[in-house]
Amino acid sequence: MIKISHLVKNYGKFCAVDDISFEVEKGEVIGFLGPNGAGKSTTMNMLTGYLSSTSGSVTVGGVDVLDDPLNAKRLIGYLPEQPPLYPDMTVWEYLCFAYDLKGCKFNREKHLGEICDVVKITDVKNRLIKFLSKGYKQRVGIAQALVGNPPVIIFDEPTIGLDPKQIIEIRNLIRTLGKEHTVILSTHILQEVQAVCDRIVIINKGHIVADELTENISRAVENTRRFNVKICGPQRDVLAMLRNLPGICYAEVLAARDGDAYTYMIESEVGVDIRKKLFWTLSDKGWPLIGMEALGMSIEDIFIAVVDKTGDGKAEKPRRRKSVEAGRAAAEKAMASEIVEKTAEQIKNSSDDEPAEAADGSKFYDDNTIKENTFEMMTSSGESDKNNGKENN
Amino acid sequence: MLAIYKKELHSFFINPIGYVFCGVFLTLAAGLCCYTTLISASYSTNSYFYIMILCLIVLIPILTMRSFSEERKMRTEQMLLTAPVSIIGMVVGKFLAAYTVFAGCLLTSCVNLIPLFVIGKAEADLNQDAITHIGPVGAQIVASLVGVLLIGGAFIAIGIFVSSLTENQLSAVIISIAVLAVMVLLNVVNQIGSDSSGTRLINSYVVRFIIDWFCILSRFSNFQYGILDWSAFLYYISLSFIFVYLTVRVYERRRWA
Numbered sequence: 305m306i307k308i309s310h311l312v313k314n315y316g317k318f319c320a321v322d323d324i325s326f327e328v329e330k331g332e333v334i335g336f337l338g339p340n341g342a343g344k345s346t347t348m349n350m351l352t353g354y355l356s357s358t359s360g361s362v363t364v365g366g367v368d369v370l371d372d373p374l375n376a377k378r379l380i381g382y383l384p385e386q387p388p389l390y391p392d393m394t395v396w397e398y399l400c401f402a403y404d405l406k407g408c409k410f411n412r413e414k415h416l417g418e419i420c421d422v423v424k425i426t427d428v429k430n431r432l433i434k435f436l437s438k439g440y441k442q443r444v445g446i447a448q449a450l451v452g453n454p455p456v457i458i459f460d461e462p463t464i465g466l467d468p469k470q471i472i473e474i475r476n477l478i479r480t481l482g483k484e485h486t487v488i489l490s491t492h493i494l495q496e497v498q499a500v501c502d503r504i505v506i507i508n509k510g511h512i513v514a515d516e517l518t519e520n521i522s523r524a525v526e527n528t529r530r531f532n533v534k535i536c537g538p539q540r541d542v543l544a545m546l547r548n549l550p551g552i553c554y555a556e557v558l559a560a561r562d563g564d565a566y567t568y569m570i571e572s573e574v575g576v577d578i579r580k581k582l583f584w585t586l587s588d589k590g591w592p593l594i595g596m597e598a599l600g601m602s603i604e605d606i607f608i609a610v611v612d613k614t615g616d617g618k619a620e621k622p623r624r625r626k627s628v629e630a631g632r633a634a635a636e637k638a639m640a641s642e643i644v645e646k647t648a649e650q651i652k653n654s655s656d657d658e659p660a661e662a663a664d665g666s667k668f669y670d671d672n673t674i675k676e677n678t679f680e681m682m683t684s685s686g687e688s689d690k691n692n693g694k695e696n697n
Numbered sequence: 698m699l700a701i702y703k704k705e706l707h708s709f710f711i712n713p714i715g716y717v718f719c720g721v722f723l724t725l726a727a728g729l730c731c732y733t734t735l736i737s738a739s740y741s742t743n744s745y746f747y748i749m750i751l752c753l754i755v756l757i758p759i760l761t762m763r764s765f766s767e768e769r770k771m772r773t774e775q776m777l778l779t780a781p782v783s784i785i786g787m788v789v790g791k792f793l794a795a796y797t798v799f800a801g802c803l804l805t806s807c808v809n810l811i812p813l814f815v816i817g818k819a820e821a822d823l824n825q826d827a828i829t830h831i832g833p834v835g836a837q838i839v840a841s842l843v844g845v846l847l848i849g850g851a852f853i854a855i856g857i858f859v860s861s862l863t864e865n866q867l868s869a870v871i872i873s874i875a876v877l878a879v880m881v882l883l884n885v886v887n888q889i890g891s892d893s894s895g896t897r898l899i900n901s902y903v904v905r906f907i908i909d910w911f912c913i914l915s916r917f918s919n920f921q922y923g924i925l926d927w928s929a930f931l932y933y934i935s936l937s938f939i940f941v942y943l944t945v946r947v948y949e950r951r952r953w954a
Contacts, residue, residue, distance in 0.1 A: 352779040356952045378781040388776035390704075392711045404700030405780045448776070 305330040305456060305486040306351070311360035313346050313510075320346045322510035323360070330455075333482035335497030335518070336490040338507040339611055344490045345385055347507070348460055351488070352382045364456055378406070381454040385461055387445025391434035395425055395444055398433060399451060406452040416451070422477060423447045438465035446474065450481075457481060458488045463496060475500050494604055506610050514610050514643045521606065521643075529572050531579070532558065534595030535586060536565040542591060543568065549585060551576040565594055606643075613644055698782065701790030702797075705764070709798055718760050722802045725752050730809035740817055740833045742810070743921050746841040750914065753845075753852055754881060758873035760798060761856030762866045764791045765944070769864045784948045788857070788941055795853045800846060810838060836923035844920030847933035848913060852877055854940035861947045883912035 306328040313321040321343040328334050338344045349355040351362055353369045353376060362369040367376040390398055399416045408415065420426040423443045428436060433444060442465050449457055459478070463471045478500050481487055491497060497504055498518060506514035535542050539557060546555035546568060554571040561567070572578035579596065586593045709715030726749060733745040768774040777787050810833065817832020824831060855876055860869040887908050889898040899905050909915055913936075916929035 349775075354775055354778050354952070374781045374783060377779055380779065382775075382779045384772065384775045384779075386772045388771070388773040390708065390771070390773060392708060397707070401700060401704045402776070402780075404703065405777070405782060407700075407781060 305332075305365055306488070307363045308347075308351070309361055311347065311350060311362060312358045313343070313350060313355065314358045319510055321350070321357075324507070324510070324512055325360075326505060326512060326515060328486055328488065330486055331483065332503060333478065333487040333489065333501045335501035335504045336488055336507065337492075337494070337497060337504060337607065342507045343510045344507060345460060348382075348384075348458055348488070348490060352380055352458060353377050378452075379454050379456050381449035381452065381457045383445045383449040383457075383459045383462055387441055387448070389433045389441055389444060389448075392432065394430055394432055395420075395436070395447075396429045398444065399429075399447060402448045402451040406454075408452040410453075415453075419447050419450050422450070424473065439467060439470055442466055443470070443474075446477075454485075456486045456488075460490045461492065462489065463491070463493065471496075494607055506607065508611050512647060513613075515647045516643050529574070530569070530599040531571075532567055532569050532595070532597040532599060533582070533593060534562065534565050534567050535591050535593055536563070537589070537591030539566045542566065545585070545589065546570055549578075549582070551578050551581060562594075567595070569599070609641075610644060613641060698786035698790045701777065701782065701787055702794050705791050705794030706797060709760075709794070712763075714759065714763060715798060718756060718798060719802050721759075722752075722756055723806055725749075725756075726802075726806035727809050730806075730813075734813055734833075735816075740813060740831070742813075742833060742838055742841060746845055746921065747917075750845060750848055750917070751881065753849060754877040755874055757799065757849065757852040758856045758859075758870045758877070760795050761853055761860050761873065762869040763860070764795065764857050765861040766863050766866050766869045770866075778948070778952075784945050788861075788944045788948070792853060792857055792937075792941055795857065796850060799849045799853060803842070803845060803849065807842070834923060837921065840920045840923045840925055843925065844917050844929070847930065848917065851913060851933050851936040851940070854937040854944075855880075858940040858944045858947070861944045877913075880911055880913050883908050884914040887912060887915070 308327070309325045311321055311324045312319070324343075324347060336344055336347070346355065350357050351364070351369070353373045356370060364376045365379045367379065369376040390401075393401070396416070399419070400412070403412055403416060417426070420429055423446050425440060425443050425447060428440055433441065436444065442462065446459070446462055449459065462478070463474050466474060475496060478487055478489065482500070482502070489497070489501060498521075501518050503517050504514065504521060505512060543555060543557055546552055551572050552570050553573045554569075556569045558567045558569055570578070570582075583593060709718075729745055729748050729752070733748065734740065734742065765774070768777065778784070782790075813833045821827070821831040856869075856873045859873040859876060860866075863869050863872070886898060887905050897905075899908070913933075916926065916932050919926035919929060
């Protein structure tokens, strides 16, 4: 659906985006991550035709953004970092303007009404935008991107300024959109990416440094190697036992104390499930195990490790970790380097077979036919999502 | 383009700007008409239209100041530029919206001239054997109106161009007024001393010729005599066109920067 190849953007001598290539399939939700100034917004602006690239090309649905900007833009709904709102208009006037601007040919009242329902702004639609709260403004911005039901939707930090409930709603919305649309999501909130996206692309200093399916990362994140265990018993003996237990490569007392129990953090060796062994050992010793909590790798740590690894050593971690955590971070570093190397290899491979694909310039407009009733379906499915949410709670 | 035109026109009247422009323009026009014709007991509308153009130097920038600088400041231009609308469509839409407001006001202000015709008719009835024409000359008025409409278009194009250069509305106004004032006053500089046989300020014909290219008013005089001057037509329309084009270029340039 979206194909970015060898995209370069220079601002004078400063190179904001340096030879980025990736593809997004139809119906995929992509998380676009990166530290500040990595080139995220620049890339998005080039995707949407707001900026032009220094070299390289972007095609959306087979249409080159530079060659045929009008048709390419017709396929894209874009929510910029700062929602482009006219403060003196009412929400409804604004959406009508967006509708006219995109040259839609649906039933206007119905189409806009559905969008308002989906992003839940129906009750403010006759109010002036300047009197809305930030969360509502953000939602009006999202509504604007959905007008015309474009097959590609690009969100630049969509959940900024929303309250937690709204964030969940918007995430559900993005997930529902992802069933029929191609969505690119740029954000700093890593849980959001994990919750919503199929694939994560991390960009740093204008290069893609990681391109990995979310489930692969999640699997790594949910590993069963690291635990917080709470054990009643003499601290020193327990710790000594833990350190000597085969299969455990690292053990540490944490400060939290609960009666006569201490909390320890342990990390097992790769491929060893230590839990049962630990339980039996402790029961032999007569030290009751009163708590065990699996510690996943945090996606933040992976992100930081990836960025650090690719940052020419200049990007220092925000805080010096204590020695305890330095040990912890090793796993993330390993993970990060794995991802980075894999991506580098992918990029290398893809550049080898480039010329063959370049010939395929055919346009497939019919593939992107815009259905009018999507939002209708979405409203109903959105409600069922909400119900699911309630059940989970 | 139509969407942008509609939105711009709409936004003139949800903001005070549109009302301020119309109010000030109509009041000034009415006052000017009184002063230059009725009070000074003259049927000639020459100074009425002449002074009106001088007023437009200040009024038009008020109309055009927000067109692009506001969009840029509010970041709403991102929406326009990522929508399926060409940059030319966007600029022309804005130009036409401002032009509609201006032309509407100008045509409304024509009611000021009705008393002139009424009085002219009454006086002509009294002196039926008079040889000369008594009352205002219709052809002169129509031609002058056409001239003012053309000049207004050129002023609006310049104002929009200046507005696209800056994010700040105030500087857009001030720069536009300065540019327009210079273009109008060049005429005065060129003509100093030309009536009498006295020394001109600028003696070189070449320099005068070049300056003449930039002065908006020098081509207006034919309209005042009731002549539709095609070269002036072409001059004003190409002036509008050039500045609309330059505005488009500003946006293209920013995309490629």
